[in-house]
Amino acid sequence: DVKVTQSSRYLVKRTGEKVFLECVQDMDHENMFWYRQDPGLGLRLIYFSYDVKMKEKGDIPEGYSVSREKKERFSLILESASTNQTSMYLCASSPQTGGSTEAFFGQGTRLTVV
Amino acid sequence: ILNVEQSPQSLHVQEGDSTNFTCSFPSSNFYALHWYRWETAKSPEALFVMTLNGDEKKKGRISATLNTKEGYSYLYIKGSQPEDSATYLCASDSGSARQLTFGSGTQLTVLP
Numbered sequence A: 001d002v003k004v005t006q007s008s009r010y011l012v013k014r015t016g017e018k019v020f021l022e023c024v025q026d027m028d029h030e031n032m033f034w035y036r037q038d039p040g041l042g043l044r045l046i047y048f049s050y051d052v053k054m055k056e057k058g059d060i061p062e063g064y065s066v067s068r069e070k071k072e073r074f075s076l077i078l079e080s081a082s083t084n085q086t087s088m089y090l091c092a093s094s095p096q097t098g099g100s101t102e103a104f105f106g107q108g109t110r111l112t113v114v
Numbered sequence B: 001i002l003n004v005e006q007s008p009q010s011l012h013v014q015e016g017d018s019t020n021f022t023c024s025f026p027s028s029n030f031y032a033l034h035w036y037r038w039e040t041a042k043s044p045e046a047l048f049v050m051t052l053n054g055d056e057k058k059k060g061r062i063s064a065t066l067n068t069k070e071g072y073s074y075l076y077i078k079g080s081q082p083e084d085s086a087t088y089l090c091a092s093d094s095g096s097a098r099q100l101t102f103g104s105g106t107q108l109t110v111l112p
Helices: none
Strands: A004-006 A010-013 A018-027 A029-039 A042-049 A062-070 A071-076 A086-093 A110-114 B005-007 B010-014 B019-024 B032-038 B045-050 B056-059 B062-067 B072-077 B084-095 B100-102 B105-112
Touching: A004 A086, A010 A018, A010 A042, A018 A086, A018 A110, A029 A062, A029 A071, A042 A071, A042 B084, A042 B100, A071 A086, A071 A110, B005 B084, B010 B019, B019 B105, B032 B072, B045 B056, B045 B062, B056 B084
Parallel strands: A010 A110, B010 B105
Antiparallel strands: A004 A018, A018 A071, A029 A042, A029 A086, A062 A071, A086 A110, B005 B019, B019 B072, B032 B045, B032 B084, B056 B062, B062 B072, B084 B100, B084 B105
């Protein structure tokens, strides 16, 4: 089974802190994604990566950065956490094929910024 | 940004009832339509990936249809059970850089 693991289920951070959310997948997938989920808004794409050291902005990249130094690991960084970044963060991965393939998700990290 | 919309936003049904939800998406630049089920405290899991107009897929009591010309998909659950309680998400793949655009989901509660 594909496994996507996020480093924390729950996280509480203070405003202004630098926050790292880690995601690891064990199926050698090329594509990795970071989403945030807020009530009534669905999943919104923050950043994605289709190869090591490659990154692309999603729909809401402001206030975030990412790092992909190894194929299996995709990190989301909140440079200076703010209260409006309180949310559920989901990591996902998918293989690079010629067609549209399902995404495999981690269990989510619920981040609270106080 | 593509606009993917789902309705209803939430739904309560009695055990044994059949139910359905709608996902609408822009029909231009369509590549694929995904359905996911997201149970509380778990990861979202894929139900279906659909690409062809008129496609119908089935997994147990759950089925989905796709109309790419008018830009909608229906998800049906026959004989709902409490374990079907979850948020059902649809996502449109426009083929652009492998991004999925998600709707806001339909939250289903099946009452015993």
